[in-house]
Structures are given as structure tokens and as C-alpha cells.
Amino acid sequence: xxxxxxxxxxxxxxxxxxxxxxxxxxxxxxxxxxxxxxxxxxxxxxxxxxxxxxxxxxxxxxxxxxxxxxxxxxxxxxxxxxxxxxxxxxxxxxxxxxxxxxxxxxxxxxxxxxxxxxxxxxxxxxxxxxxxxxxxxxxxxxxxxxxxxxxxxxxxxxxxxxxxxxxxxxxxxxxxxxxxxxxxxxxxxxxxxxxxxxxxxxxxxxxxxxxxxxxxxxxx
Amino acid sequence: xxxxxxxxxxxxxxxxxxxxxxxxxxxxxxxxxxxxxxxxxxxxxxxxxxxxxxxxxxxxxxxxxxxxxxxxxxxxxxxxxxxxxxxxxxxxxxxxxxxxxxxxxxxxxxxxxxxxxxxxxxxxxxxxxx
Numbered sequence: 606x607x608x609x610x611x612x613x614x615x616x617x618x619x620x621x622x623x624x625x626x627x628x629x630x631x632x633x634x635x636x637x638x639x640x641x642x643x644x645x646x647x648x649x650x651x652x653x654x655x656x657x658x659x660x661x662x663x664x665x666x667x668x669x670x671x672x673x674x675x676x677x678x679x680x681x682x683x684x685x686x687x688x689x690x691x692x693x694x695x696x697x698x699x700x701x702x703x704x705x706x707x708x709x710x711x712x713x714x715x716x717x718x719x720x721x722x723x724x725x726x727x728x729x730x731x732x733x734x735x736x737x738x739x740x741x742x743x744x745x746x747x748x749x750x751x752x753x754x755x756x757x758x759x760x761x762x763x764x765x766x767x768x769x770x771x772x773x774x775x776x777x778x779x780x781x782x783x784x785x786x787x788x789x790x791x792x793x794x795x796x797x798x799x800x801x802x803x804x805x806x807x808x809x810x811x812x813x814x815x816x817x818x819x820x821x822x823x824x825x
Numbered sequence: 826x827x828x829x830x831x832x833x834x835x836x837x838x839x840x841x842x843x844x845x846x847x848x849x850x851x852x853x854x855x856x857x858x859x860x861x862x863x864x865x866x867x868x869x870x871x872x873x874x875x876x877x878x879x880x881x882x883x884x885x886x887x888x889x890x891x892x893x894x895x896x897x898x899x900x901x902x903x904x905x906x907x908x909x910x911x912x913x914x915x916x917x918x919x920x921x922x923x924x925x926x927x928x929x930x931x932x933x934x935x936x937x938x939x940x941x942x943x944x945x946x947x948x949x950x951x952x953x954x955x
Contacts, residue, residue, distance in 0.1 A: 616829040619881055621836055625855070625906040632832050781832060790832050 609806030610636045610698055611658035611682055612789070614713070614799050620780060620790065630780050630790040633711070635703075635805055637787060639675055640696040643689050654692050655683045658802075680802055700787050707779045708808035709789075713797035717769030727762040772796040776812045833879030838903045842910055844871050844884055847918035847936055852886060852900055853908040864908055867898055870936065873922045876902075887923075893930055915939040 612635030619627045642655035657678030664677045672678060675695060703709060723729040723745040732741030745764070749757045774795055781790035795803060844850065848871045856865050869888030876882045882902040890896045900907055916936035926934055 618829045618833045618879060619901075620833055621880075621901075621903070621905055625904060627901055627904065630832070632829050634828060783832065786828065786831055788828060788832060 608686065609684060609804055610638050610700070610702060611656065611680055612636060612787075612803050612805055613659070614795055614797055614801050614803055615788070616799055617794070618790075628780055628792055629794075630792055631795045633789045633791065633795065633803060633805060634787055635789045635803075636699040638698045639678060640692050640694055640698065641672060641675060641678065641681060642683075643692055643694060644683070645689060651685065652687060652689045653683045653685045654689060655681055656698065657681045682804060684806075699784065700782055700789055701784055703779050703782055703789060703805070703807075705779055705782055708776045708812065709779055709791060710773055710775050710806050710808050711777055711791065711795040711803055712771060712773040712806075713795060713801050713803040715768045715770060715772040715796040716798055718767040720765060721767035722764045723762060726764065726767045729762075775810060776808050827878060830879035833881055835880075836903055837880040840909075841902055842912050844874055844910070844912070845915065846871055846874060846921055846923055847916040848912050849914040849916065850886060851911040851913055852898075853911070854900070855906045855908050867900075868913075869896075869898075870916070870923070870926070872897065872924070872926060887926055889930075889934070895927065895930070 612633045615632040615634050617629065617631050619629050622628055636658065638656040638658045640654055641657045644651060644653040644655065646652055657672065657675070657680060659679040660676050661679040662677065664672070664679075669677065718725065722743050724731045724743045729745055731743045732738055732746070734742060745762075748761050748763070774793065777791040777793050777795070779789060780792050782788075783790075789805065791805075797803065850869065850871055852867045853864050854867060856863055867886055867888065869886040871884055872887045873885045874882075875884070880903040883899050884902060885897055885899045887895060887897045915938075917939050918936060
């Protein structure tokens with residue numbers, strides 16, 4: 606089976622569980638996606654499935670040629686998979702891939718924050734507000750030592766572009782699936798703005814259980 | 826239709842009364858203690874209302890507990906843990922959020938009753954008719 610689908614973010618809401626707890630959810634419009642191309646080891650050197658999402662009226666001529674006999678799709682994405690024999694070009698994939706209680710990973714382009722300083726970007730503490738300090742409230746402080754090593758170590762956290770890059774949130778629980786409207790409600794937040802393109806796949810990594818176990822109470 | 830509302834709408838309750846700021850209400854909440862369940866009543870004044878899309882809305886009730894200590898509690902309008910909301914009366918208020926009650930106590934925190942029952946229910950019904 607395909608391990609994922611393309612979709613877009615609709616917005617956040619809260620829904621009630623059977624126990625009566627309010628669960629924060631993000632509503633996603635996922636699929637329907639169409640298989641647009643199948644890459645085979647013979648032809649392309651690797652196996653993958655290319656799928657498309659969201660119909661549009663504006664396509665370039667080459668794109669229209671590529672999507673011959675298919676709906677005009679705005680977004681294409683290739684997913685590497687071993688099981689290409691289960692797919693055919695033109696096949697429709699929809700939200701029924703996911704069921705309530707599944708864990709999914711959601712990738713998207715995070716909201717851009719522009720060129721951000723270290724306080725915002727890396728949660729630095731900044732300088733002191735008082736005790737005679739000036740111009741130092743949101744500065745990073747020192748970036749290294751002296752003559753040894755005489756350079757700034759690689760990967761030193763500094764100011765720069767924040768957000769507007771691909772981000773993935775792992776192991777979100779599927780709370781609700783609405784096949785009629787192609788909607789998926791996942792617990793928690795997903796990257797990006799409303800209407801942003803997302804890739805939703807079945808969770809790849811096992812959910813981590815915190816290493817730190819609660820300390821057992823001493824018997825008296 | 827709004828797709829967010831499409832997800833939450835089925836959970837919206839039908840027996841939620843039309844609330845307005847300043848209403849005196851009794852909120853019956855279901856409390857689960859282990860495997861026992863009981864109903865607790867929280868009685869006070871509606872201090873603020875937030876409607877939200879679909880079934881997402883909440884309201885805050887303020888009551889004066891013993892020793893004149895103000896207690897505010899926020900409830901989710903459509904929570905299944907709320908058994909019933911009773912409107913016990915309306916008061917005359919000129920704000921949407923009655924935060925000014927926080928700074929007052931005793932006689933200063935009183936609100937004028939809306940005596941004319943007819944007019945009060947008419948006011949309450951107008952938004953529902955839309």
C-alpha cells in the first residue's frame with residue numbers, strides 16, 4: 606500500500622473523546638490523490654510511485670502532456686516504495702488509507718519567520734536587562750574561545766532564516782476520518798499555514814517511551 | 826461548508842440555552858471519581874462567552890465562594906461532561922466581558938436584575954432566529 610498521501614491543512618479545532626476530554630486536533634483535507642507515474646528499476650534505476658493532488662486549471666503544456674488521461678493536478682510528489690506492482694497509473698488513492706487510532710507523520714513547509722535572532726530562533730536567554738547593561742538584551746554573547754582554537758566551531762547557533770523549510774511532525778494520532786469529505790483529524794499541530802501543502806504518511810518510527818521512569822515511592 | 830465546522834458540528838449539543846453575559850446560571854457538571862459519578866452544580870454569573878466554530882465555544886462563570894473569594898470557572902459549551910445549563914435569570918450589563926467584576930466585592934459587585942421577563946427572553950431569542 607501507499608504509505609502516504611498529499612493533502613492540505615484546513616485548520617484547528619477541538620473535539621470531544623468518549624470520556625468527555627477535549628482533544629486539540631488539526632483538520633486536514635487529504636486526497637484524493639492519483640497515481641501519475643510509476644518508476645521501475647528497469648526504466649529509472651529505482652522503484653517509486655509518483656502521485657498528484659488538487660485539480661487546477663493552470664498547467665503548463667509539458668505538465669499537461671505528463672498528465673495525459675489524468676485530471677490536471679497541481680502538486681506532484683514521488684514516494685519511494687518497494688511494492689510498485691500494487692499500483693497502476695490513474696489509480697485513485699483516498700483517505701481510507703488511514704483509520705482511527707493510527708499514527709501518522711505529517712510533513713509540510715513551516716511558516717516563515719524571516720531572519721530571526723538567536724533569542725527567537727534558538728531560545729537563547731539574551732543578556733541582562735539591568736545592572737548597567739546596554740544594547741545587550743537579545744544578543745548571543747560569545748561565540749567561542751580565544752587563540753585556541755582561534756575559530757568559531759561549526760554548527761554554532763546564530764541568527765538567520767527561521768521557518769519556511771520542510772518540517773515533519775512524527776507520530777500524530779488519527780482521531781477522526783471522514784471519507785465523504787476526505788477529511789482527517791489528527792491530534793496536535795502540523796507545520797505550515799492554512800491551505801499549505803502537506804504530506805501525510807503512516808508513522809515510520811516507533812513512538813518513544815520516555816526513558817525517565819517515575820521513581821517508586823519508598824515503603825515506610 | 827466550513828470544513829473545520831464539518832468535523833466538530835456533529836458534536837454540537839442541541840440543548841444548550843442561549844447565554845448572554847450577565848446571566849445567572851447553574852451549570853451541572855458530571856464529575857467522575859474513580860468509578861463513581863456525581864453531578865456538581867456551579868452557580869454564578871456568566872462573565873464571558875466565546876462562541877467559536879462548530880462545537881468549539883466556551884463560557885466563564887464567576888461565583889463568590891465562602892469568605893468572599895471569587896471563583897471563576899471556564900466551561901466548554903458542548904462538553905459531554907456538562908449535564909445541563911440552567912439560566913436562572915438575566916442582569917442588566919453594558920459590556921460583553923464583565924472583567925470589571927474582578928476588582929469589586931460586596932455591594933459594588935452587584936448587577937441590576939433585568940425584571941421584564943418578556944423583554945429578556947425576546948433579546949435572547951433574536952440571535953437564535955438568524
